[in-house]
Amino acid sequence: MAVIYRPKHERQIKPSDRYGRYNCGAVATAIAIDRATLGGVMVNGEDVRALTTEPVPDPASPGLNIPQLVEAAGDLHVVLTRVSGGTFTRLLDYLREGRGVSLSGEGAALGPNTCQPDFVGAHQIFLNNLSTDGTSILVYNPLCPTYRWLAVTTVRKYAERFGALHGGLAYAITRVTPLISKQIN
Numbered sequence: 001m002a003v004i005y006r007p008k009h010e011r012q013i014k015p016s017d018r019y020g021r022y023n024c025g026a027v028a029t030a031i032a033i034d035r036a037t038l039g040g041v042m043v044n045g046e047d048v049r050a051l052t053t054e055p056v057p058d059p060a061s062p063g064l065n066i067p068q069l070v071e072a073a074g075d076l077h078v079v080l081t082r083v084s085g086g087t088f089t090r091l092l093d094y095l096r097e098g099r100g101v102s103l104s105g106e107g108a109a110l111g112p113n114t115c116q117p118d119f120v121g122a123h124q125i126f127l128n129n130l131s132t133d134g135t136s137i138l139v140y141n142p143l144c145p146t147y148r149w150l151a152v153t154t155v156r157k158y159a160e161r162f163g164a165l166h167g168g169l170a171y172a173i174t175r176v177t178p179l180i181s182k183q184i185n
Contacts, residue, residue, distance in 0.1 A: 004098060005177055007039070008039075009145075010027050012024050017045060020045070024143070025104075026049040029072060029080070045142070051072035066170050066171065079175060080102065085168035091159065091169065097176055102173075103124065104159075106121075123158075137152055
């Protein structure tokens with residue numbers, strides 16, 4: 001049996017990160033970088049934000065956008081490919097190909113899976129892989145204490161609500177990650 005690499009989970013709100021409340025995109029990108037390099041490049045959200053054109057959050061728009069995040073990954077010699085628009089079905093195809101996806105969405109659409117009561121607004125999560133039966137996605141939400149499986153319908157609602165407000169889906173994909181054989185001892 002083979003599994004796709006599972007990157008280390010990171011939380012965005014922590015005492016050491018003074019911009020943590022705005023760093024969901026930076027954290028999701030750090031997780032994407034870990035996944036794309038199979039642990040070869042380990043950075044955190046603070047490192048990613050420092051590499052962007054906005055190391056200090058802009059009070060008018062404190063979060064980071066996909067182009068900024070893709071560029072920061074590039075500074076680490078990690079290729080993330082920006083995708084704008086398109087369909088959620090195509091996003092699922094990328095997951096089936098073995099790619100990871102850093103996805104912008106509307107946080108409130110995650111319901112209790114926001115891991116922060118009453119959270120609303122734009123948010124960024126990392127999608128590691130699609131289940132074999134295609135009904136759930138392994139999601140790394142920077143607001144949650146660990147990764148978790150969410151229904152595809154929940155992730156679709158999250159992505160499409162954001163897309164409706166911002167002119168289409170917005171995400172970045174990793175390279176195809178090779179399968180790693182599970183070691184049985």
